[in-house]
Amino acid sequence: MIFMIPIHTFTLILHLFASAAYASRQPFLGGCLKSNSAPANSLAISAISPSQCATQCWSEREGTRYAYWDSRSDDKCLCSPFPANAEDFTLNNEDEASKTCAEGIAVYVRAPESPNFQVERKRAGKGGLGDVSRRAEGLCPTPLTACSVAGNSSIYECLDLNVDLNSCGGCVNGVFGSTRRAHSAVDCTSLPGVASNAATCLYGQCRAFRCNNGYILTKGHICVADS
Structure with missing residues (x-):
C-alpha cells in the first residue's frame, strides 16, 4: 500500500530535518575586527579558547549566529545574533594555524548545513511546481533560502546566502522554481x-x-x- 504524504506534513519534515542540520553545523572564522568593535548588545560568557567560545555561544545562547573572541579583553567571549559593522573588519590578521586573529577580535560565524531536499512534483500542491516557487521562502528554516540545484528542477537546497561560499549574496542557480539567477549571486x-x-x-x-x-x-x- 502506498501512502501519500500531505504537502503540509512533508514541508514540516523538511523543516525539522534542516533545523537539526543547522544546529549541528560547526562555526568558521569569518574575519578579524578592530578592538572594541563587537556589537554593543553582545552577551559575555565564560570560555577559555576561541573554539569553546563559538560552540558555547551556539549551545547556551539561543539565536546566536556570531561569536566574538578577544584574548586581550576581560570579557574574552561575546555572543550575538547580529554581525559587526563591515567597515570594522581589518586586513591580513587571520592566523591560519590557530583559526583565530593575530590581533583584534576574531569573528566566528554559525554556518548552516546545506542539505538537498527531493521535492516531487506530485507533492507540490494543486499549483504544481510554480506553487512551490511562490512559497520558496517557507521551505527552509530562517535564515535559509530554498535555492535551485543545477540540472534538476525538482530539487532544492537550503542555503544561508549571507555566508554560503558557493552561493554568496543570492542563489547562483536561481530561487527554487525560478531559472533566473540573482544578479548579486557569486561563487x-x-x-x-x-x-x-x-x-x-x-x-x-x-x-x-x-x-x-x-x-x-x-x-x-x-x-x-x-x-
Whole structure:
C-alpha cells in the first residue's frame, strides 16, 4: 500500500530535518575586527579558547549566529545574533594555524548545513511546481533560502546566502522554481586572483584574504592584478 504524504506534513519534515542540520553545523572564522568593535548588545560568557567560545555561544545562547573572541579583553567571549559593522573588519590578521586573529577580535560565524531536499512534483500542491516557487521562502528554516540545484528542477537546497561560499549574496542557480539567477549571486571560490581556500562569504559579499602571485589585496578584500 502506498501512502501519500500531505504537502503540509512533508514541508514540516523538511523543516525539522534542516533545523537539526543547522544546529549541528560547526562555526568558521569569518574575519578579524578592530578592538572594541563587537556589537554593543553582545552577551559575555565564560570560555577559555576561541573554539569553546563559538560552540558555547551556539549551545547556551539561543539565536546566536556570531561569536566574538578577544584574548586581550576581560570579557574574552561575546555572543550575538547580529554581525559587526563591515567597515570594522581589518586586513591580513587571520592566523591560519590557530583559526583565530593575530590581533583584534576574531569573528566566528554559525554556518548552516546545506542539505538537498527531493521535492516531487506530485507533492507540490494543486499549483504544481510554480506553487512551490511562490512559497520558496517557507521551505527552509530562517535564515535559509530554498535555492535551485543545477540540472534538476525538482530539487532544492537550503542555503544561508549571507555566508554560503558557493552561493554568496543570492542563489547562483536561481530561487527554487525560478531559472533566473540573482544578479548579486557569486561563487566566492571562482573569483579571479584569489588563492585557494582564501575567501569567505560575509554579509552576502565575498571577502578574499589572500591573493595569488601577480595580484594584490585591496581594502575591499578583492584581489586585483598588480599592474
